[in-house]
Amino acid sequence: MSLLREKFSEVSRSLVPVVVMVILLSFTMVKVETNILLRFIVGSILLLVGLAIFLLGIDLAMTSIGDHMATELATSKTAYKVAVMSFLLGFLVTVAEPDLLILGNQVEAASGKTISAMMMVYMVSIGVGVMISLGTFRLLQSRSYPVFMAITYGVIFVLAILVSEEFLAITFDASGATTGALTTPFVLALTAGLSRIKGGKTAEENSFGMVGVMSAGPILAVMLMSILTGQEHIQGEAEAFMPATGILGPVLHELPKVFVESLVALLPLSALFFIMNFAKFKVPMRELGRIIKGLIYTLLGLALFLTGVYSGFMDMGQIIGRGIAEHYNWFLPILGFVMGTIVVLVEPAVHVLGQQIEDATGGRIPIKLIRITLSIGVGLAIAGSMLRIMIPEVKLWFFLLPGFATAILLSFFSDPVFVGIAYDAGGVASGPMTATFVLAFAQGAAAMTPGANVLVDGFGVIAMVAMTPVLSIIILGAVFQRRTLKAQREEPAMLEETVAPAPVGVGEAASYDCVLAVLNRGLSDEAIAIARDAGAGGATIIHGRGSGGHDMKFLSFEMLKEKEIVVWLIDDRISATIAANLYEKLDLGGEGGGKVFLVPALAMGLKAPGVVNGAITGPNEAPEADGEETNTPT
Amino acid sequence: MIPDALFFAVVDRGKAGDLLHWAREKGVTGGTIFAGEGTNPSPILNFLGISEVHKEVLMLAVTHEHSQQLFAAMKDEFRMDKRYKGIAFVVPFRQWLPDAKPAAEDNGRAKEPPFVCLITIVDKGKGELLMDVARKAGARGGTIVHAHGAGVPQDIYFPLLIEPQKDMVFIVDSRVHARPIQAAIYQEMELEEQNNGIVIALPVLRVIGLYEPRGARKRGRK
Structure with a gap:
């Protein structure tokens, strides 16, 4: 429209x-x-x-x-x-x-x-x-x-x-x-x-x-x-x-x-x-x-x-x-x-x-x-x-x-x-x-x-x-x-989940993953900090609303939760590690907690690293660089 | 079954909620809606300053079956096979779950996808200029989403983290057509230089609602 x-x-x-x-x-x-x-x-x-x-x-x-x-x-x-x-x-x-x-x-x-x-x-x-x-x-x-x-x-x-x-x-x-x-x-x-x-x-x-x-x-x-x-x-x-008289007279009088x-x-x-x-x-x-x-x-x-x-x-x-x-x-x-x-x-x-x-x-x-x-x-x-x-x-x-x-x-x-x-x-x-x-x-x-x-x-x-x-x-x-507050109290306790070791990719080509994280409002700053520590570069945040787990009905009005979508472009060899970090540190486990998506980004015809701009971990950097941030297998 | 595709639908403002509702009845769990702006290339409307069209973008994580159902619904119930009704497309992804198998990760990259979705992130206010550039290079339309970067501490009186405002532009087109568009954006928007923005191409497996602009397109279709 x-x-x-x-x-x-x-x-x-x-x-x-x-x-x-x-x-x-x-x-x-x-x-x-x-x-x-x-x-x-x-x-x-x-x-x-x-x-x-x-x-x-x-x-x-x-x-x-x-x-x-x-x-x-x-x-x-x-x-x-x-x-x-x-x-x-x-x-x-x-x-x-x-x-x-x-x-x-x-x-x-x-x-x-x-x-x-x-x-x-x-x-x-x-x-x-x-x-x-x-x-x-x-x-x-x-x-x-x-x-x-x-x-x-x-x-x-x-x-x-x-x-x-x-x-x-x-x-x-x-x-x-x-x-x-x-x-x-x-x-x-x-x-x-x-x-x-x-x-x-x-x-x-x-x-x-x-x-x-x-x-x-x-x-x-x-x-x-x-x-x-x-x-x-x-x-x-x-x-x-x-009262003024006439129909158009007062209108025309008023306008100027x-x-x-x-x-x-x-x-x-x-x-x-x-x-x-x-x-x-x-x-x-x-x-x-x-x-x-x-x-x-x-x-x-x-x-x-x-x-x-x-x-x-x-x-x-x-x-x-x-x-x-x-x-x-x-x-x-x-x-x-x-x-x-x-x-x-x-x-x-x-x-x-x-x-x-x-x-x-x-x-x-x-x-x-x-x-x-x-x-x-x-x-x-x-x-x-x-x-x-x-x-x-x-x-x-x-x-x-x-x-x-x-x-x-x-x-x-x-x-x-x-x-x-x-x-x-x-x-x-x-x-x-x-x-x-x-x-x-x-x-x-x-x-x-x-x-x-x-x-x-x-x-x-x-x-x-x-x-x-x-x-x-x-x-x-x-x-x-x-x-x-009531809805929050009724929320089921988060399940204890053990995080599996992050599979670190071993690909040779410098290709990227577009990482999309859907988070509850207010978590994006933390998420960006976590990702940055793990080697990611800058991020972009979109505000949105979303349904996640518990929905609230209020007098027949549907109340969606406020969400933030954070978008990164990350070297695909460390993207999984970063996703794991986000998942674990932000407690994205339970219902309506949040989600992390990895979408393979295509480097189309353009010189691949040039597509990216800013502090993205270069292809030369060893993917193990952020090893201490990843979780040790339990 | 674990969802393996992100379903995006760009519809008129106010309709995404219905769509989300509809999807949830079909068993799709969780969806996110954000506001966007479409643009209308009409020079008259542009002169009058009313070329902007308010849109909403719905993002759903779906399984293959759900995606089929959604596409059928897009056609039958939301009439997306008609012009100007919006656009919907799916992007393959792997959701990060603790127990996810890393096996099927290359579902999009391995084969050449038929379509791509170009996402360009530029400073706020440049989104429309970018659409002009993209249109000249053959793009049929796009959606501008207002976003912001992470806070940057600056030397000002208040201890604030200034959040740089950004425009994100989504353009979907066939893989062949997207190439020149991406190149044009890259060049005209001077993305080569630091901090001018980035352009990302995501694979798109299926799309509905993509039409030729009025007045035939100059480039022949392949």
């Missing part, structure tokens, strides 16, 4: 339920004017096309850019440079985020001009920069991620006591605004790059978590601002709701504006990349071409996507919220749940995260499982927000405090990969779809519910969406961890 078709089918699969839901509602419970419904359909088409192109662009450009930046970061010679550069990356991707400026303006109005919009934008960007910088150090110095997050949220809890509830909601909204459609994919790519370079046993878990770290930045920054300026209360009300916004958002990062490329990376033309194409796709896709969302979905959300709240009040939490569940899957960053999970874990963790858990989390968040709108006594922190506290506690007992994914999911879920469609729905509902404050309740929605997926995925990870 071509890449573009793949993206289209992926996006349409997640978009169809949303469209079906809206159309069903508009024929049954809610009265929707025809032109708004038509505009919604136009918006959906724009969203489909835009998101597919956008995701393609992210695939082509962001991964490369993230990789190069990560290499530059990780191979820095001084701590100072790492700190400055990672700060700069975090600052630059955030400062241009259009959502943040919109939020800044809202806060400026709400705070009666004590906090200016620009100050807010800069403070939040600095917050993100500092957090990314700390997160980078954490990753590269291999410090515990759950502990890092526990400390971060500990600080947030302490500060939260000093901040009024209204501001608490804004702080989380700021974090939702920064984890926008562009920043999240970039930060994900950067993290993936860092973990790829760092490698080792923790590469998988290190590929996640930075979005979670980053979203703490704005929360801290806005809380500090509130405390420092002494600003406690939000003034004013949200603007009166006025959104295009410029997207361009501005994309500019700082691209500029930094091209400057660095000119000065340092010198990316080959082909890759550079791909990055440029990718950036263009990203820009076009983002503009179309956001236009579709703004013009088609925002008014629709308000109308549904108002309609349901007016006539079917009791239905709000249920609809909220359904809406949260299906709308979050249209979030661009959810797709990007899914891709990253597939890449980083070699497809071991079924993305579907993560998506479902994420969906349920967000569904509960919206349902909870609806309850909060309907019953004013229910406070935001009733949900946030126990939610985050449980998540932090469980994160110590959860599979580490899931912890990173979970904290990322919080940022990923609060993207543009939630911030427009779902938020508009909540605001609509609040406007029609007596006693609810549109502004305050609206802000709270994002905070809820930022919390529940973290909790739900960490719970999943904890359950998963228990299963894994």
